[in-house]
Amino acid sequence: MKTQVNGQTMFNTDANGLQGRSGTDPDAERKREIKVLNRRLVIAAALTLPILVFAMFGMWLAVFVPMGVVDCFTNPWVQFVFITPVMFYSGWPIHRTGWLALVHRSPEMNSLVALGTAASYAYSVVVTVMPGLLPSGAREPYFESVGTIITLMLLGQLLEAHARLGTGESIRALIDLTPKTAHVVRDGNTLDIDADRVEVGDVVLIKPGEQLPVDGTVISGRTTVDESMITGEPIPATKAEGDTVTGGTVNGNGTLQYRATKVGRDTVLSQIIELVRTAQTSKAPIQKLADRISGYFVPGVMLIAIWTFVVWWIFGPAPRGLYGLVAAVAVLVIACPCALGIATPLSVTISTGKAARYGVLIRSAEALETTREIDTVVLDKTGTITRGKPELTGVSLVNDVLGDGGEDALLSLAAGAEQASEHPLAQAVVEGAQRRGLTVPQPDSFEAAPGSGIVAHVEGHEVVVGNGDLMKNCGVDVQSTSSVCKAVAQSEADATQVFADYAQQGKTPMFAAVDGQLAAVLAVADTLKSDSAEAVTALRERGLQVIMLTGDNATTAEAIANAVGVDHVIAGVHPEHKAKEIARLQNEGHMVAMVGDGINDAPALAAADVGFAMGTGTDVAIQSSDITLVSGSLSGLVTAIDLSRAAMRNIKQNLGFAFGYNGIGIPVAAGILYPIWHIMLSPMIAGAAMAFSSLSVVLNANRLRSFDPNKIKPRKFAFKLHERHVELAVAPTKSVDASADAPHDVPEQHMKKKEGSAMDMNMNASANTVKDPVCGMMIDPKTAAASQDYNGKTYYFCSDNCAKSFAADPAKYAD
Structure with missing residues (x-):
């Protein structure tokens, strides 16, 4: 953390004895932490290893090395010299954090290790400095245990730090998507500037193969853009004039110019990075449960250690005090809940980062x-x-009005007639013709029939597209059907039946007539x-x-x-x-x-x-x-x-490792096996078990990195209903089973088919939508093409044509 003192920036030392800078890259902080931990660990291991080796295997080593060397490293004063730096330098972050937690009455994992090593070190110092205070059978120092425990604890912290650094891969990968420079067109000149200096409104030039620096809207050019790093979709998206593009995506073979609309923290990529960071630092309910358990667990372990010493002091063999101290220290060390502390956050961090790489932001x-x-x-x-955008899905000829031209000729004329309309259904017809590669001619004249369709003259033909009422007003007989209709419909049905069939399929049907004769039925739908x-x-x-x-x-x-x-x-x-x-x-x-x-x-x-x-x-x-x-x-x-299920399964496994080691290790460390087999757990073995517990959790959590949604085998879960009381403002209704026509208790308005013209797009009706009074289409006021006030009420329109019709005779359309 940093603070300002007399105008100067001061950096405070954090709980791990490291210096941090507020607002800097978290990965940089973790790298500095790893560097310091590495230094402390190397010193601890270098000083502890010779003491441990000679203390444990001195008798065997005497065969290979001079006895004077063995006596040197087993001398308590030499051990004191070697282990004291380990205790007070290498172990400083552990002791500082552990004792501060005790002072603030919130003991945690470091507190257990601090108490255990302090007890062992103090006892060993007494053995070295004033051995006469202890009985002859209790003058064995435990310096090697102190050094080993601290070394193993540092090793566990180093493993955790590396694991947390690894969980930042997804964020680093996202950050690396943003290019360092951008080609910006200003005053007719193309300038190369830093990407973070691009401003809203700048025109950005993107060449083939380059990454887009910011979000924007294409103003010229056509290309494909690989958006897989943002959306998870592997197929490149085609981008042309008017389309939106996202910073961090990769351009294909074309060249684009686009106008920047979002820069800096407002870009989609920046928001994704912030969401992932927020998710990775949040706590799951199961983590909060683990935290509550830890709050009781640490004081409980301290009580167990105290009672272990008391029981050994009362009932244990001589030297009782020594046995009691060894057992109590072993309990404190093996119970260190390091694994419990990382069991949940490590899995959550890996899971949310993995999800982001598949286009899922948690x-x-x-x-x-x-x-x-x-x-x-x-x-x-x-x-x-559905896609949320109407598309042309069907063209059924009912009369061969245009001779050999067939569907394509008819659709070309219909698209030409609809080209002047801004209505979504009209645009769907035009785009449908363009997708077929047809030429869309310009109409010679155009007239909209609000709520019914359009009438236009295209290439010498009068073209009418709309509903049955419009056909009737234009003198077109919708019952007049040639054999073409029967061939298309594969039945004896006429054009009205084709129209009805399209409607039954959830599509919006429209009649199309050429020169006063019914030619086809067109279908537009919001496709899946x-x-x-x-x-x-x-x-x-x-x-x-x-x-x-x-x-x-x-x-x-x-x-x-x-x-x-x-x-x-x-x-x-x-x-x-x-x-x-x-x-x-x-x-x-x-x-x-x-x-x-x-x-x-x-x-x-x-x-x-x-x-x-x-x-x-x-x-x-x-x-x-x-x-x-x-x-x-x-x-x-x-x-x-699938990822949520995998993550929660992984977290439960982690907690099983953490509690499993403690559940087995604490009784053994307390000496439960001594009366039967005379087995006691050395504090060094306890430290090794503690470190292995953390290592098991780290390795298990990292299995989530191999998650692949394409390789998941579906599994059905047995769900339980929950007792819940959510406030309802209206009487509940029951769902309609679309697969079985069974009766259901559903309000009539939920089942009644909405009535409207062929141009009605009720499928888009929503909470903040209003009806265009001219054509009847449901539209969002925020995206309406126009609006007008009449008699104290605001009316919204889907297109300028509807707005013009309303303006000509507002009384005709007003409520």
Whole structure:
């Protein structure tokens, strides 16, 4: 720690006798700690080893070395000279920390070693300086035990320091992702500057193979970017004008220019690093339990040591005092709870760092532990199971209006007609045509029919795209169907049946007519993410109940649920009621995880036992969550659950090692085996056992470094229901089983199919959304294209066209 004294910076010595600088790199602090520990350990080992060897094996060594050498190193005064530096220099951090803890009435692991070595050293000094004070049979010094115990203790601390240094690998790897320099375009000139000097608004030039220094938005160029180090996704993402890019990712073969939007601590990479650091320094509930046990354990061990001495003094053989002292010191040394102190934090640190490398950001150790107990996973639909963006998913020709042109010719005209519209459904048609490599012509004229569709003239054709009402108003007969429809639909169904089938599948259907004749039925839908079905299957294989909670209509919700294999569906839930649904499940005794991405999901994420936010979602949702899935993929949820289970299993094994050694070692050290086999545990052996206990925990915790989500075998857990009482503001409802059409006690509004036009995108309705009064689309006011005030109320619009229609006749659309 550092303080300011008379304008000068003073550095205080920490509990380990090391000097630290506040605000410096934690790894640098650990390296300095390791350097000092190495020096103390080398001195301790060098001075202790000859004393230990000659004290333990002097009789055998006399055959190989002169007897004078043996007598020298077994002389108490020589041992005193050798071991005193070990006691007061090498052992200083242990004694300082241990005695300060005793003074403050909070004894801990160092206190036990400090008491044991102090007793042994003091006894040995009396033997050396004033042997006449002791009976002739009790004049054996224990300097070698003092040196050995301190040396082993330092070795254990060095192992722990190296282990903690290793746990910073994930953070160091993330920090190393940021390049040192950046190419910035200023006043028409390209300058190479330090990456930390890039400012918001700067134009950054990225060449092939370079790392991006800051976050931003692409303004020119096209390339692929490897984002695996941030999201965990191995497939490079295509980036073009308007796309966002993240600092620390690696550019492919193209050249980009992008405008910096987030720099310094505001970048995604910086926030990830901070989240990982916070998680690694937090305490899991099981660690708090271990801390409470330690609070009772250390004073308990001291009492056991005292009573061990008393019992030996009363009932032991002569010399009773010597036997009692040896047994008491052995109890103090072997009971040192070093392993207990690192059993949990070491596993938590390795686990959270490992999770970050797979694109899973765990906010706290408590979240890591609680994830292990989850038995029910509640999934939002839009942006979680689905992509959250409408796409063209179907084109069904019903009349061969354009001759040999077929689907492509029809879709090209429809996309040309929709090109002038800013409506999300229109953009889905345009993008669908572009993905097929079709030319999208510019319309000669365009007219929007709010809530119904559009009418346009494209390449000499009148093109109408919209719902049945628009077709009727334009004189198009939707019942007029040629044999093409039958071939496409593979039934005797007409165009209206194709339209209905698309709607039943949860898609938004639209008729398309050319020159007054019905030509096709187009389908637009919010498509599934590529791994949603696989992730849901993996969750069910792990014994988890999976529920989809959505504000969408029951038809669309059930279609999505059937496609991915979700167990239950709760549809038509208003956003403000999502948190109440979470509370209802909790009151039934379930441990609930909520996965969402929108602002409307934030209350439910906060209410859940563990909230998972999609990294592709809103900042509010991410801030309300306990764990963030950076890639926005549900496979990250499976990884988080598997890692949590592995971590908690590892922690319990560590605690088993720690308590196991103490449970066996303390009675043996106290002398329980002496009456039967005349076996006593030397303090040196006790010190070795203590060090081996810590080594066992370190080695076991490091097994988590080999965690690979692709190699995990699914295991079903037997979950217990918990007695819980979570406050509910409304009457609870029951879930709708989409897989079995059994009756359920569900409010009618949860099951009723929402009515609306073909242009209605109810699937995106959420807590903070409002309806566009012109087209009926549900939109977020924060992202609305325009807004207008009328009669004291603010109205929001999905596009400028809707805003213009409203402005022309507000009374027609106002409530």
